[in-house]
Amino acid sequence: MDLLEYQGKQLFARHEIPVPTGIPARTVDEAVAAAEQIGYPCVVKAQVKIGGRGKAGGVKVAANADEAREHAEAILGMDIKGFTVYELWIEEASEIEAEYYAAIVFDRSARAALVMLSTQGGMDIEQVSEENPDAIATLHVDPLLGFQPFEARRLAFDAGIDADLIRPIGDFLTRLYETFIAEEAMLVEVNPVIITPERKVRALDSKVTLDENALFRHKENAALRDPSDEDPQEQMARDRGLTYVKLDGDIGILGNGAGLVMSTLDVVAQYGGSPANFLDAGGGSKADAITSAVEVICSNEKVKAVLFNIFGGITRCDEVANGLIEAFASAKPSVPFVVRLDGTNDVEGRKILADANLPGVYTASTMNDAAEKVVALAKGESL
């Protein structure tokens, strides 16, 4: 789960990482009140989960209340690379002497946290790493030992940090690592880390991604989930305990197990179709899960045909068949379905479907056969 800049900064503040003072605002009036409280100059910052806000005009300095109002009016509701601005962060203006970059990433390939530090902050770090990889000092942390003070010093020296800042930057990195571990983040990134004329270190921005699997023990973070982030179908699926990812096409897909569903999408694409979604009904899919899945898939108006691809392991094909009959009774889908049932209780499942003789439901004997049929149906051809 990605956090907004100000949510990340509030997380940082809890772990004593220095951040500029600020107040979030959802309306123009709230923004002006926040600016009055913080004093001038202050910065009005768009809160969206995408980079490049400054270039898009989403970050403006206000010298007085009129300017704060003007900027808030301009930025609220603005579209930044497809993300609408619903929230602002009004922050005290910072004096900047230098801009650094610091980040900690959960590096799955190396099976360790990767700490990165560079004096070339404020710009696109991927560009820095391409053009001048030596400008970024990196180090992997032993997951059982944790981040050691000598490692922080080594990074700071390797990055070419000024002597008087070796310790403050080291402290900053140590706290960032504490935040990464305590909050169970997959990423904490600060770009830029600024050095003020008084030689103080501060986080001027934040990018934080949290581990969804760990949210059960971080209630405060779990509460930051923003439903407006999610597509309505994805939200509906989540509420019903299904894994659903919306795609651009017109063929609804349901399967059991993530790998099989991914494979089904690929096979449909190979037959010239375009999948409308990924939906994993999960292991042991019961009848009510199937009903929910049909409702979620068919609530996407683009869907012209649906493919059910089930290989029963824990999932029993007779339960899937019964679920489909219930779903047809309650959701009354108007598009054709192709159903392929194999695995546990497949003979029973196929018989249940044959006996029910549902309108617009076709059966297929293999995955390839199913894909071919559903692609034809989505094109409006008859079988």
Added chain:
Amino acid sequence: MSVLVGTDTRLCVSGITGSEGSFHSLNNRAYGTNVVSGVTPGKGGQDVEGIPVFNTFHAAVEASEANTAMIFVPPPFAADSILEAADAGIETIIAITEGIPAHEELRVYTQIKRMPGVRLIGPNCPGVLSPGKANVGIIPASFFKEGNVGVMSRSGTLTYQIGNELAQKGFGNSSIVGLGGDPIPGTSFVDVLELFENDDQTELIVMSGEIGGDAEEVAAEYIAEHVTKPVVGYIAGFTAPPGKTMGHAGAIVSGSKGTAAAKAEALEAKGVRVGRTPTQVAEIAIEILGG
């Protein structure tokens, strides 16, 4: 022979008194797996259809000489249970549990790697089946028979699909190893490639990968250097968009990394033939081994 589980497996199940845990333990026993004990803290002294339950792994290992553990407890307790099994001297730990937090998984992975002789399979995996010998986990064994094809996969049901395609063409399996769909699996393709390479029964290796991470790319390098047996690959997720997790916590394309196309290319560059559909995997297997 077979790999990881077989006739000398002595299984202890963590979470054996739960509904899923008991169901699958009994299923595994019915298949012929030697299920010798279970662990549920506070329920020591009870039994599940004759399988004795202990409070700790240490007590279970002492009393039942278990050498293999299956972890079936919910995510908040699973990492702890894996570490307990390892500490008690279990050599092969198969973790079925899905949803273990990433940081915990990383700490467990690191600790297990530092314990010589201990191996973790999973988490978030369907287990390991050696047809005709033993089944540990939730793989529906009735679809598979004994044979010479070793299968390893990051996904459960996709393994069944590929196994079924092979079975329809007449192939059986030495072992089917579910590695799991998490970002930090305890055992990777490379580890199992080594086991299959050294296993007499295995004549062909099928490797079923998916988007995310670089396990397939690393395996491609290893195959070129160390594997003499033929390997057939499959990669799921060619149509997956970047930045979206496709069901498995580990299945995500980040930036240009971890795409299915890049993985297939890496394997093909090292001479591994990659089937574009599960059916094609079986067809390539026939070409290599003869129908």
